[in-house]
Amino acid sequence: MTKYETIIGLEVHVELATKSKIFCGCTTEFGGDPNTHCCPICLGLPGSLPVVNQQAIEYAIKAGLALNCSIANYSKFDRKNYFYPDLTKAYQISQYDQPLCLAGHMDYELDGQTYSVRINRIHVEEEAGKSVHSGDNILGSEFSQMDYNRAGIPLIEIVTEPDIRMPAQAKAFLEQLKANLEYIKVSDCKMEQGSLRCDANISLRPVGSTEFGTKVEIKNLNSFRAIERALEYEEQRQAEVYDQGGTIYQETRTWDEKLGVTVTMRTKEEADDYRYFPEPDLPPLIVEQSWIDEIKATLPELPLARKNRFIEQYKLSDYEASLLTATQELADFFEAAYQSFPNAKELSNWLTGEFARLLNASNLTIPEIPVQPGDLAELLSIVKDGKISGNQGREVLGMMFDSGKKPAQIIKEQGFEQISDTKELEGVIDQILSTYPDEVKRYQAGEDRLLGFFVGQVMKETKGKANPGLVNQIIRNKLLADQ
Amino acid sequence: MIEITEIKKIADAARINLTAEEERELQGYLSQMLANFDKLRSIDTEQVAATIYPIAVESVLREDQVETSLDIECVLSNAPESVKGYFRVPRIMEE
Numbered sequence: 001m002t003k004y005e006t007i008i009g010l011e012v013h014v015e016l017a018t019k020s021k022i023f024c025g026c027t028t029e030f031g032g033d034p035n036t037h038c039c040p041i042c043l044g045l046p047g048s049l050p051v052v053n054q055q056a057i058e059y060a061i062k063a064g065l066a067l068n069c070s071i072a073n074y075s076k077f078d079r080k081n082y083f084y085p086d087l088t089k090a091y092q093i094s095q096y097d098q099p100l101c102l103a104g105h106m107d108y109e110l111d112g113q114t115y116s117v118r119i120n121r122i123h124v125e126e127e128a129g130k131s132v133h134s135g136d137n138i139l140g141s142e143f144s145q146m147d148y149n150r151a152g153i154p155l156i157e158i159v160t161e162p163d164i165r166m167p168a169q170a171k172a173f174l175e176q177l178k179a180n181l182e183y184i185k186v187s188d189c190k191m192e193q194g195s196l197r198c199d200a201n202i203s204l205r206p207v208g209s210t211e212f213g214t215k216v217e218i219k220n221l222n223s224f225r226a227i228e229r230a231l232e233y234e235e236q237r238q239a240e241v242y243d244q245g246g247t248i249y250q251e252t253r254t255w256d257e258k259l260g261v262t263v264t265m266r267t268k269e270e271a272d273d274y275r276y277f278p279e280p281d282l283p284p285l286i287v288e289q290s291w292i293d294e295i296k297a298t299l300p301e302l303p304l305a306r307k308n309r310f311i312e313q314y315k316l317s318d319y320e321a322s323l324l325t326a327t328q329e330l331a332d333f334f335e336a337a338y339q340s341f342p343n344a345k346e347l348s349n350w351l352t353g354e355f356a357r358l359l360n361a362s363n364l365t366i367p368e369i370p371v372q373p374g375d376l377a378e379l380l381s382i383v384k385d386g387k388i389s390g391n392q393g394r395e396v397l398g399m400m401f402d403s404g405k406k407p408a409q410i411i412k413e414q415g416f417e418q419i420s421d422t423k424e425l426e427g428v429i430d431q432i433l434s435t436y437p438d439e440v441k442r443y444q445a446g447e448d449r450l451l452g453f454f455v456g457q458v459m460k461e462t463k464g465k466a467n468p469g470l471v472n473q474i475i476r477n478k479l480l481a482d483q
Numbered sequence: 484m485i486e487i488t489e490i491k492k493i494a495d496a497a498r499i500n501l502t503a504e505e506e507r508e509l510q511g512y513l514s515q516m517l518a519n520f521d522k523l524r525s526i527d528t529e530q531v532a533a534t535i536y537p538i539a540v541e542s543v544l545r546e547d548q549v550e551t552s553l554d555i556e557c558v559l560s561n562a563p564e565s566v567k568g569y570f571r572v573p574r575i576m577e578e
């Protein structure tokens with residue numbers, strides 16, 4: 001695509017990880033029997049009054065700060081009016097012209113290049129209910145079944161500027177955004193549970209043009225992969241329309257995952273008129289600078305910055321550093337273990353190898369496993385000193401995961417201690433060499449690969465406890481000295 | 484005078500069905516109302532901040548604490564129809 005430049009902007013909805021809803025004390029827990037997390041406020045019953053959840057505002061500010069936004073000291077809530085059964089009140093409490101967070105930016109990387117996307121705004125609003133379409137068809141009219149457990153869960157909507165230039169960038173941006181939000185723990189960001197959702201705007205313009213083309217909004221994007229595919233499809237479709245001299249109309253299209261196409265949902269003429277007006281039931285939201293500063297002080301180092309620091313400070317590759325900083329817990333674990341085992345490369349290999357495998361198999365998260373960073377450091381020191389082999393080390397790590405015991409104790413109990421006593425090893429080696437005189441001759445005649453055979457025999461004799469490096473060295477010395 | 488097409492649009496947004504007679508009646512009322520706003524608009528408010536809230540209350544926030552929700556019977560007692568714990572409503576064609 002050289003004729004057109006693609007312009008993409010995103011709107012991301014994120015459910016905040018508060019315990020209770022944004023305007024009432026109902027639980028935000030996922031699931032539950034339908035309509036069991038409801039009260040007069042989230043049901044919109046007459047006479048009920050909403051009160052803002054402080055934690056929701058704190059999380060929204062935290063997200064704003066992480067995305068380099070300025071936080072408004074004065075913001076307000078507005079009613080967005082529309083009739084749809086997912087709203088109990090026929091309006092959604094949102095923020096219209098004075099949102100909480102403004103004018104930020106977020107960096108992300110793709111194929112080794114760093115890009116920046118400006119954030120237009122982040123506003124706070126309430127989640128809508130969920131409709132479960134029933135198959136029953138009574139007298140020709142179909143029904144929807146409504147569950148309002150989700151209604152009133154706090155949401156932030158993050159709106160980007162149209163700074164994204166290709167579908168793959170949209171995906172990379174969203175992955176970075178998700179990582180950032182997970183790092184600051186404001187949301188669990190589970191797309192499959194709907195706690196992170198994204199709509200995309202896309203338009204094309206001739207290369208060199210500075211004016212935007214007509215944009216199309218795409219909804220119903222349920223995974224990052226779907227977003228990339230839908231944008232790729234739409235990019236192609238719009239290019240073809242323009243190539244044939246056609247016109248793109250401003251409209252909302254929905255992504256059909258099965259067919260891999262976007263389909264018109266509604267045109268601009270049918271667009272809702274939301275008739276926003278200030279929410280009279282809620283006073284304006286005044287945020288003191290001291291509160292913002294307090295929240296700022298709790299912000300952790302974000303994944304991209306941390307990855308780059310890992311590369312710089314620990315001399316790790318980009319790939320290793322990204323794996324290690326994929327979650328805050330793993331990165332913290334690495335840095336804590338490094339204190340007692342300052343060999344970053346080796347530590348990284350273990351953490352992204354056997355440790356990651358065991359963690360994955362256990363279905364636990366790092367804070368839930370009994371292995372402490374110091375334990376892993378101790379184990380790696382033991383392996384490095386040659387007291388046990390790497391294979392034995394992996395076995396010990398597995399037992400540490402299972403039992404929570406310290407490595408030294410497991411090694412003792414299992415009799416894993418490696419034989420690094422030269423005298424003891426020489427005895428075993430002499431015995432093996434005298435058992436295989438023909439092989440000794442062949443080795444001495446130049447059949448180098450037989451060295452492995454001798455080492456194998458020694459390992460077998462010592463039940464794997466011999467220090468393989470040492471065995472190698474002793475055998476080579478003996479056989480070559482004999483000549 | 485407000486146009487009849489405008490009246491139709493407002494009625495549609497509010498999901499109200501009006502007869503032609505009601506539309507004309509409302510045309511009169513709303514036009515009168517708008518004329519009153521025109522009078523207000525003639526006052527110079529350049530130096531006056533917009534009043535959104537009638538009383539001066541700022542930032543009332545609550546702790547993030549879970550409280551007991553209503554019993555399901557209670558929740559559904561105002562539902563026009565319910566099935567298996569869900570509110571049942573006419574299906575809206577969209578999505």
Ligand SMILES: [Zn+2]
Nearest residue numbers: 024026039042
């Ligand atoms: Zn509630």
